[in-house]
Amino acid sequence: MIYQDSRTLLAVRDLRATVNGIEILKGIELTVKSGEVHAIMGPNGSGKSTFAKVLAGHPAYVVTGGEVAFDGGPLLELQPEERSRRGIFLGFQYPIEIPGVANSQFLRLAYNTLQVQRGKDELDPLEFDDFVREKMKLLEMNPDFLDRSVNEGFSGGEKKRNEILQMSLLDPKLAILDETDSGLDIDALRVVATGVNHLATRDNAIILVTHYQRLLNYITPDFVHVMDSGRIVKTGGKELALELEARGYEWVGAETSASAAANAGAAR
Amino acid sequence: MTEAGTGNYLDSLMRGQAPLQAASASPLWLKQLRARAVERVASLTLPNTRDEDWRFTDLLPLTQLSWRPVQGAALISPQELERCALPEAAARLVFVDGRYAPQHSFNHAGLTVENLPAGMTAQGAIVEAELARHAEFEHDAFAALNTAFLQDAALIIAPRNAVLEAPVQVLFVSTQQETASYPRCLVIAQEGSELTLVEEFVALHQGAGFSSAVTEMALADNARVRHVRVQNDSTAAFHIASCAVSLAKASRYQAVSVALGARLSRYNLSVLLAEAGAECSIDGLALIGGRQLADSHTLIDHAKPHGISRQLHKCIVDGAAHAVFNGKIMVRPGAQRTDSSQSSRNLLLSGKARVDTKPQLEIFADDVKCAHGATVGQLDADEVFYLRSRGLSDAAARKLLTYAFGAEVIERIAIASLRARLERAVQAQTGEAS
Ligand SMILES: Nc1ncnc2c1ncn2[C@@H]1O[C@H](COP(=O)(O)OP(=O)(O)O)[C@@H](O)[C@H]1O
Numbered sequence: 001m002i003y004q005d006s007r008t009l010l011a012v013r014d015l016r017a018t019v020n021g022i023e024i025l026k027g028i029e030l031t032v033k034s035g036e037v038h039a040i041m042g043p044n045g046s047g048k049s050t051f052a053k054v055l056a057g058h059p060a061y062v063v064t065g066g067e068v069a070f071d072g073g074p075l076l077e078l079q080p081e082e083r084s085r086r087g088i089f090l091g092f093q094y095p096i097e098i099p100g101v102a103n104s105q106f107l108r109l110a111y112n113t114l115q116v117q118r119g120k121d122e123l124d125p126l127e128f129d130d131f132v133r134e135k136m137k138l139l140e141m142n143p144d145f146l147d148r149s150v151n152e153g154f155s156g157g158e159k160k161r162n163e164i165l166q167m168s169l170l171d172p173k174l175a176i177l178d179e180t181d182s183g184l185d186i187d188a189l190r191v192v193a194t195g196v197n198h199l200a201t202r203d204n205a206i207i208l209v210t211h212y213q214r215l216l217n218y219i220t221p222d223f224v225h226v227m228d229s230g231r232i233v234k235t236g237g238k239e240l241a242l243e244l245e246a247r248g249y250e251w252v253g254a255e256t257s258a259s260a261a262a263n264a265g266a267a268r
Numbered sequence: 269m270t271e272a273g274t275g276n277y278l279d280s281l282m283r284g285q286a287p288l289q290a291a292s293a294s295p296l297w298l299k300q301l302r303a304r305a306v307e308r309v310a311s312l313t314l315p316n317t318r319d320e321d322w323r324f325t326d327l328l329p330l331t332q333l334s335w336r337p338v339q340g341a342a343l344i345s346p347q348e349l350e351r352c353a354l355p356e357a358a359a360r361l362v363f364v365d366g367r368y369a370p371q372h373s374f375n376h377a378g379l380t381v382e383n384l385p386a387g388m389t390a391q392g393a394i395v396e397a398e399l400a401r402h403a404e405f406e407h408d409a410f411a412a413l414n415t416a417f418l419q420d421a422a423l424i425i426a427p428r429n430a431v432l433e434a435p436v437q438v439l440f441v442s443t444q445q446e447t448a449s450y451p452r453c454l455v456i457a458q459e460g461s462e463l464t465l466v467e468e469f470v471a472l473h474q475g476a477g478f479s480s481a482v483t484e485m486a487l488a489d490n491a492r493v494r495h496v497r498v499q500n501d502s503t504a505a506f507h508i509a510s511c512a513v514s515l516a517k518a519s520r521y522q523a524v525s526v527a528l529g530a531r532l533s534r535y536n537l538s539v540l541l542a543e544a545g546a547e548c549s550i551d552g553l554a555l556i557g558g559r560q561l562a563d564s565h566t567l568i569d570h571a572k573p574h575g576i577s578r579q580l581h582k583c584i585v586d587g588a589a590h591a592v593f594n595g596k597i598m599v600r601p602g603a604q605r606t607d608s609s610q611s612s613r614n615l616l617l618s619g620k621a622r623v624d625t626k627p628q629l630e631i632f633a634d635d636v637k638c639a640h641g642a643t644v645g646q647l648d649a650d651e652v653f654y655l656r657s658r659g660l661s662d663a664a665a666r667k668l669l670t671y672a673f674g675a676e677v678i679e680r681i682a683i684a685s686l687r688a689r690l691e692r693a694v695q696a697q698t699g700e701a702s
């Protein structure tokens with residue numbers, strides 16, 4: 001939702017990044033304010049996941065230019081854990097399996113780390129168990145997933161629910177959900193979307209990365225951005241997603257190469 | 269050092285130990301056994317790195333040290349005992365610096381859990397039939413040395429169909445630095461019996477020491493033994509040990525061996541599936557750092573058909589430490605329908621850490637299933653990032669992942685207090701790493 005008195009949570013200016021020496025992000029501009037839901041769409045390989053991982057601080061990606069401010073402070077110099085503790089959450093496109101680490105242990109460790117950071121009391125295993133089971137109900141998750149190793153042997157949909165469960169525990173200021181809809185059947189999609197809508201407030205913001213418009217039937221974006229070749233080449237409202245669904249991405253590329261890329265790239 | 273020099277080292281070890289007390293109390297067969305072992309020690313030499321079996325484990329540093337005789341009483345304080353004792357134990361045998369400590373030990377009704385001289389009064393014939401019959405010392409200098417000094421031992425006999433869930437703990441404690449000890453353990457599981465043995469080697473000091481341990485186990489038809497071995501010697505110590513297990517028809521042996529301590533440790537575990545339908549699973553974990561070396565050589569010998577063997581060996585190596593694993597699987601002619609799998613997984617936590625792992629399959633039967641694999645790697649960067657993206661520090665993430673790697677083996681131990689103790693040991697060790 002767009003609010004008049006919102007504050008800027010994320011300001012990305014001319015962000016450039018490489019992986020293995022190849023430039024993937026080529027000058028991203030994006031501003032996200034509290035209360036807003038943004039969708040970033042674009043063809044496979046356009047750099048959406050790279051952008052998400054750069055924001056979360058993945059060490060494989062090297063930032064070669066530009067600036068990112070998060071919640072009033074510079075972001076790029078922070079370690080990944082510091083970004084998380086300040087309120088950035090990345091829902092992974094491919095959540096990592098961690099054999100041997102019980103999901104409950106992992107979730108509690110993450111939650112308690114944050115509690116300490118916020119000067120609050122840690123929860124012991126029993127207290128946490130009650131707490132997390134409540135959160136799982138919302139996502140219609142079987143409590144058995146607490147006893148299993150983190151994401152190990154989870155189906156695609158189960159992994160995505162586990163991501164949203166983590167989001168609900170960590171209560172981030174900015175959640176970047178990378179292809180959270182992929183691999184979900186229609187029921188799971190509805191459950192996950194309900195969960196995300198439930199977590200959206202006027203104080204936080206959500207960036208949905210997706211290349212289908214399907215998810216946007218359930219979570220209404222305030223802005224839709226189109227990413228192509230490492231840039232945001234077009235920004236519109238939710239109707240843009242429908243247009244993309246109907247017409248594909250090619251016309252956006254053609255349109256933007258005709259006009260000045262810088263104009264189209266500037267979000268607002 | 270010349271070969272003659274290392275040969276002399278065995279002599280110096282023979283001379284270094286106090287003469288056997290009350291040796292005259294031993295039965296004739298035991299005296300003869302010792303005499304044979306003394307002969308073997310005299311004609312064997314210490315292995316060196318030109319021996320294929322000792323390629324990576326150089327004993328030269330050992331030969332530069334000498335050991336003084338053990339002195340005083342075989343006693344530890346109640347607090348020290350508390351630290352190593354298992355609350356779950358149904359019976360316990362404690363040896364302090366190689367000597368039996370009766371005041372720390374207790375038996376369990378229905379089983380024999382005693383030291384060798386006490387146990388032999390009632391069970392002489394059974395002991396004679398098994399002792400030194402499994403751990404060959406003709407060609408093994410360390411087993412010969414141990415047998416040459418064989419006077420006392422931990423003796424555990426589970427009679428026919430006796431089933432004991434709770435563990436029997438055998439604790440070898442070192443309290444005196446710069447001494448040598450020759451721990452010995454004999455386990456006899458008679459037909460249909462079941463028992464759990466926890467064998468622990470601990471040091472209450474940080475100094476040097478030498479131990480050469482031998483364990484033997486004979487499992488009769490349908491017997492079942494769970495064996496947990498924890499080597500937590502001083503990080504300045506040399507620990508050389510072998511364990512020989514013989515499995516009769518449809519018997520089952522399940523082992524978890526954990527190596528944490530010692531500057532240099534070597535464990536030879538050989539399991540003979542001597543009759544049809546025997547099963548074993550032998551898992552191992554070495555967790556070492558600094559300049560430690562942990563060498564584990566295992567042999568699973570499928571001699572008869574329908575045997576099953578499973579093996580998971582893991583090493584977590586930090587600092588400039590070096591882990592060695594050699595896992596030989598032998599399938600003898602006629603051992604058809606053998607089903608065997610072996611996996612060696614290794615985690616290197618530092619650039620200077622090293623592991624040498626070698627599966628060795630010798631298969632002389634055609635209708636068999638044998639799978640094996642080995643991996644050496646570091647912590648997975650994506651796993652570390654995933655945890656950090658959830659707020660865990662880099663150190664906490666690495667600790668959790670390292671712990672999880674080791675936990676796969678530790679979780680196979682059925683004794684809660686021991687599992688908890690090992691979990692803490694892994695946490696502490698990986699804590700130092702970060
Ligand atoms: N670790 C990597 N190594 C090499 N190339 C990469 C790596 N990660 C991403 N890329 C490349 O960067 C481009 C953008 O990928 P990605 O950000 O995953 O796109 P999207 O999420 O939009 O599908 C692709 O061409 C991809 O091959």
Ligand SMILES: [Mg+2]
Binds near residue numbers: 048049050093178179
């Ligand atoms: Mg992607």
